[in-house]
Amino acid sequence: MREAFNKFDNLAMLWSIGKDSTVMLWLARKAFFGHVPFPLVHVDTTYKIPSMIEYRDKLAKDWKLDLVVGENTAVLKSGVTFPNGKATRVECCGTLKKDALRSVLDKHHYTGVIVGVRRDEEPTRAKERYFSPRDKNMEWNVEDQPPELWDQFKTDFDKDTHIRIHPLLHWTELNIWEYIERENIPLIPLYFANEKGERYRSLGCYPCTFPIKSQARTVPEIITELRNTKTPERAGRAQDKESEDAFEKLRRDGYM
Amino acid sequence: MPDKVQTPSEQLKIVIVGHVDHGKSTFVGRLFHDTGSLPEGKLEQLQKIAERRGVPFEWANLMDALQSERDQNITIDTAQIWFQTKKRQYVIIDAPGHKEFLKNMITGAANAEAALLLIDASEGVQEQSRRHGYLLHLLGIRQIVVLVNKMDLAGYSQERFNQIEAEYRKFLGEIGVEPKMFIPIAAKHGDNIATISANTPWYHGDTVLTALDKFNVLDSPQDQALRFPIQDVYRFDARRILAGRIESGRLKVGDRLLFSPGNKVSTINSIERWNAPVSTEAGAGESIGITLTEQIFVERGAIASLESAAPYELTKFKARLFWLGRAPFSADKVYKIKLATQEAEVQIDSIERIIDSSTLETVARIEKFVGRNEVAELTLRTKRPIAFDVHAEIVATGRFVIVDGFEVAGGGIIAADNYPKRSSDSLQKSHNIYWSQSKVTANQRALRNNHRGCVVWLTGLSASGKSTIATELERELFNIGQQVYVLDGDNVRHGLGSDLGFSQEDRAENIRRVGEVAKLFADAGVICITAFISPYRADRDLVRTILKDGVFIEVYVNAPIEVCEQRDPKGLYAKARANQIKDFTGISAPYEAPLKPELELLTDKLTPSESVALIIECIRNRAVPAADWDI
Numbered sequence: 001m002r003e004a005f006n007k008f009d010n011l012a013m014l015w016s017i018g019k020d021s022t023v024m025l026w027l028a029r030k031a032f033f034g035h036v037p038f039p040l041v042h043v044d045t046t047y048k049i050p051s052m053i054e055y056r057d058k059l060a061k062d063w064k065l066d067l068v069v070g071e072n073t074a075v076l077k078s079g080v081t082f083p084n085g086k087a088t089r090v091e092c093c094g095t096l097k098k099d100a101l102r103s104v105l106d107k108h109h110y111t112g113v114i115v116g117v118r119r120d121e122e123p124t125r126a127k128e129r130y131f132s133p134r135d136k137n138m139e140w141n142v143e144d145q146p147p148e149l150w151d152q153f154k155t156d157f158d159k160d161t162h163i164r165i166h167p168l169l170h171w172t173e174l175n176i177w178e179y180i181e182r183e184n185i186p187l188i189p190l191y192f193a194n195e196k197g198e199r200y201r202s203l204g205c206y207p208c209t210f211p212i213k214s215q216a217r218t219v220p221e222i223i224t225e226l227r228n229t230k231t232p233e234r235a236g237r238a239q240d241k242e243s244e245d246a247f248e249k250l251r252r253d254g255y256m
Numbered sequence: 257m258p259d260k261v262q263t264p265s266e267q268l269k270i271v272i273v274g275h276v277d278h279g280k281s282t283f284v285g286r287l288f289h290d291t292g293s294l295p296e297g298k299l300e301q302l303q304k305i306a307e308r309r310g311v312p313f314e315w316a317n318l319m320d321a322l323q324s325e326r327d328q329n330i331t332i333d334t335a336q337i338w339f340q341t342k343k344r345q346y347v348i349i350d351a352p353g354h355k356e357f358l359k360n361m362i363t364g365a366a367n368a369e370a371a372l373l374l375i376d377a378s379e380g381v382q383e384q385s386r387r388h389g390y391l392l393h394l395l396g397i398r399q400i401v402v403l404v405n406k407m408d409l410a411g412y413s414q415e416r417f418n419q420i421e422a423e424y425r426k427f428l429g430e431i432g433v434e435p436k437m438f439i440p441i442a443a444k445h446g447d448n449i450a451t452i453s454a455n456t457p458w459y460h461g462d463t464v465l466t467a468l469d470k471f472n473v474l475d476s477p478q479d480q481a482l483r484f485p486i487q488d489v490y491r492f493d494a495r496r497i498l499a500g501r502i503e504s505g506r507l508k509v510g511d512r513l514l515f516s517p518g519n520k521v522s523t524i525n526s527i528e529r530w531n532a533p534v535s536t537e538a539g540a541g542e543s544i545g546i547t548l549t550e551q552i553f554v555e556r557g558a559i560a561s562l563e564s565a566a567p568y569e570l571t572k573f574k575a576r577l578f579w580l581g582r583a584p585f586s587a588d589k590v591y592k593i594k595l596a597t598q599e600a601e602v603q604i605d606s607i608e609r610i611i612d613s614s615t616l617e618t619v620a621r622i623e624k625f626v627g628r629n630e631v632a633e634l635t636l637r638t639k640r641p642i643a644f645d646v647h648a649e650i651v652a653t654g655r656f657v658i659v660d661g662f663e664v665a666g667g668g669i670i671a672a673d674n675y676p677k678r679s680s681d682s683l684q685k686s687h688n689i690y691w692s693q694s695k696v697t698a699n700q701r702a703l704r705n706n707h708r709g710c711v712v713w714l715t716g717l718s719a720s721g722k723s724t725i726a727t728e729l730e731r732e733l734f735n736i737g738q739q740v741y742v743l744d745g746d747n748v749r750h751g752l753g754s755d756l757g758f759s760q761e762d763r764a765e766n767i768r769r770v771g772e773v774a775k776l777f778a779d780a781g782v783i784c785i786t787a788f789i790s791p792y793r794a795d796r797d798l799v800r801t802i803l804k805d806g807v808f809i810e811v812y813v814n815a816p817i818e819v820c821e822q823r824d825p826k827g828l829y830a831k832a833r834a835n836q837i838k839d840f841t842g843i844s845a846p847y848e849a850p851l852k853p854e855l856e857l858l859t860d861k862l863t864p865s866e867s868v869a870l871i872i873e874c875i876r877n878r879a880v881p882a883a884d885w886d887i
Contacts, residue, residue: 002487006487030543033490033499152594157662
């Protein structure tokens with residue numbers, strides 16, 4: 001993260017409000033000794049679970065964050081979204097997240113964007129680099145990625161490209177929770193089991209995200225649960241399953 | 257904090273390499289299945305996909321999750337996946353064996369602590385088996401186990417296994433690699449992966465899993481010499497924090513640190529962390545910040561060490577290098593080297609030997625270049641001194657990458673040689689061999705120099721410290737490769753202003769002339785430092801107006817007159833008090849302090865080094881993007 005801050009004039013961090021990007025935000029505060037010296041971009045699909053937004057605004061205030069919110073107003077107005085408009089899940093992700101993100105990045109001319117993806121989430125993410133270039137159409141060239149040796153990253157790039165920086169790439173879901181426990185990071189309560197015995201393992205928009213059955217009410221209980229589970233983390237995320245390579249297509253086109 | 261924090265899982269990173277089609281992905285799929293690490297439903301999902309496509313299910317599909325790979329049946333990039341044994345968690349880096357994708361294999365392997373090398377029992381040792389073995393060595397991986405795969409196709413023959421082991425051991429021995437063991441396996445059927453196979457009754461060694469658990473997690477080297485490369489210098493609040501990760505050794509508050517290159521020394525005042533227990537010590541592997549007792553000028557790239565065990569600081573060194581770039585590494589071109597957090601321009605000085613990494617034979621070539629996928633022993637020359645270590649002694653500061661244009665195109669390790677310990681006599685003159693017939697623009701000058709021209713205007717009373725700061729600043733900027741020149745008050749008056757006296761009018765004319773000269777210097781791309789009392793605000797403001805915005809940096813060198821009078825190195829105050837000098841600023845002539853200087857230095861409180869550091873920081877903070885460098 002310090003490498004990115006040193007190398008990019010116009011840097012931003014994506015903050016989804018989820019546990020990963022909140023851990024990443026915490027790491028930024030660690031790296032910069034309590035400060036967050038760049039803006040945080042949150043792409044608001046307006047379908048996010050309402051308590052996520054409350055939590056976002058509270059942290060932004062408490063931690064003195066420079067918050068930039070992006071949304072795809074055109075599509076939201078036209079109503080071509082899932083499930084009520086005439087859009088599939090994947091199309092909906094495409095317009096509300098991907099296109100909204102692109103327009104925020106264009107508007108602010110960010111040349112570097114810090115993103116909290118992890119290799120263990122999903123197979124295509126496993127192929128990512130820590131510093132991963134995107135061309136001017138935000139496309140990811142999976143077949144021809146730069147070599148990454150010994151913490152030396154691609155920090156020289158053409159002015160038409162921008163770089164995604166993935167500080168959490170090698171973290172596992174378990175690592176995330178172990179770190180949350182060690183650092184005592186405040187998290188949104190949706191991750192913990194409610195009275196009905198359900199909790200969210202991964203957060204997204206309410207029409208496409210479903211909780212899992214769980215009795216884990218505390219961070220240590222979640223760690224124990226994870227050490228014994230075989231269900232994938234994004235199992236509650238419906239858009240991944242639309243077609244065999246739905247998620248890969250989203251990523252090539254610039255989804256996080 | 258919670259009462260009891262669970263111990264984090266131990267993790268070991270292993271890379272799996274080998275020739276294309278020797279069954280790496282199949283092996284990984286099988287390993288996953290046999291350790292019970294598959295997510296629920298994944299196997300069934302992939303079996304169903306295979307069925308739908310009407311092709312037989314392949315274990316390799318598990319790793320080769322990308323569409324393009326499923327079509328070509330080769331691993332394009334390095335994928336990483338995780339599995340767990342009773343002992344610890346493993347991260348598997350599956351590196352592609354195809355020659356085209358060597359750079360991905362290297363990316364994968366460079367991050368690993370141990371390696372599994374697969375060889376197809378029926379095909380035997382192939383080009384990539386040899387090349388990968390050599391590269392693992394070059395990348396510094398010493399824990400290697402060789403898996404002889406597809407034993408089923410070789411009839412589980414002990415003779416075949418022994419033959420391959422002998423051949424490959426001989427090759428590895430030549431490059432100084434000693435594999436921990438050879439294991440006969442058949443990944444497709446799971447032989448000797450999690451359990452000893454009945455098909456190889458003649459084999460009495462470890463299974464893959466027990467072999468894995470015998471690897472060691474590499475600790476950060478706490479007991480080596482301290483190397484703390486500076487990533488950046490932060491000033492978010494009152495603290496000036498030097499941030500970085502300790503690569504080796506330990507440091508503590510009160511240690512005297514030597515910063516290389518540049519040979520500057522200061523003492524650790526505090527160790528900075530956020531949301532962590534306060535401690536006066538830190539060791540290898542920790543990302544920390546430090547503050548110093550004396551605020552000397554240190555920037556990204558400097559490597560802090562203890563004075564007793566400093567890194568080398570030279571412009572020439574020997575290295576072993578592998579080249580991945582599409583264009584060859586040519587002796588006729590200037591590249592960029594990145595070593596720890598340092599960057600410098602670099603060129604091939606001489607090529608000792610080019611090696612075909614699969615045969616280990618020397619490539620005969622007259623032209624001076626290293627081609628794609630070749631390995632070379634060579635001498636590199638940097639434009640300015642860089643700090644480094646020999647790789648065999650300190651790993652993190654003994655390896656580097658070469659950048660060609662925008663791409664990381666090669667990497668290497670620094671070989672041992674009779675390097676002199678310090679570099680004052682090895683400083684080389686820069687070679688300004690590039691001349692242009694056409695008009696050179698300010699922008700071109702700035703791009704060449706890596707900074708634009710400007711005027712650092714020091715103003716203040718006589719004996720306030722202007723000349724001292726000017727000469728130290730000049731030395732400092734010169735050392736980091738910048739174009740810099742000092743216009744000093746006394747010197748200018750000997751020639752340029754020899755017809756002028758010290759009346760208000762003459763002083764105004766003197767400053768005007770100096771301003772015009774400084775402007776020419778800035779135009780020429782030079783950082784021009786002026787050290788003149790320049791007591792009148794109007795005179796200084798006039799210079800400001802003849803320069804473009806941001807080019808004039810007014811620095812108020814402020815020391816109380818009593819302090820200046822006490823210093824009085826030239827005895828001028830004494831003479832002025834005795835009325836031997838007329839119109840002496842501060843005594844018999846006014847000094848109009850700047851109203852809004854770019855920087856004010858209280859030199860009765862700051863050391864010259866600290867003042868210099870503040871000025872350089874001020875210049876940096878005012879730097880504009882390269883595209884706007886026109887003056």
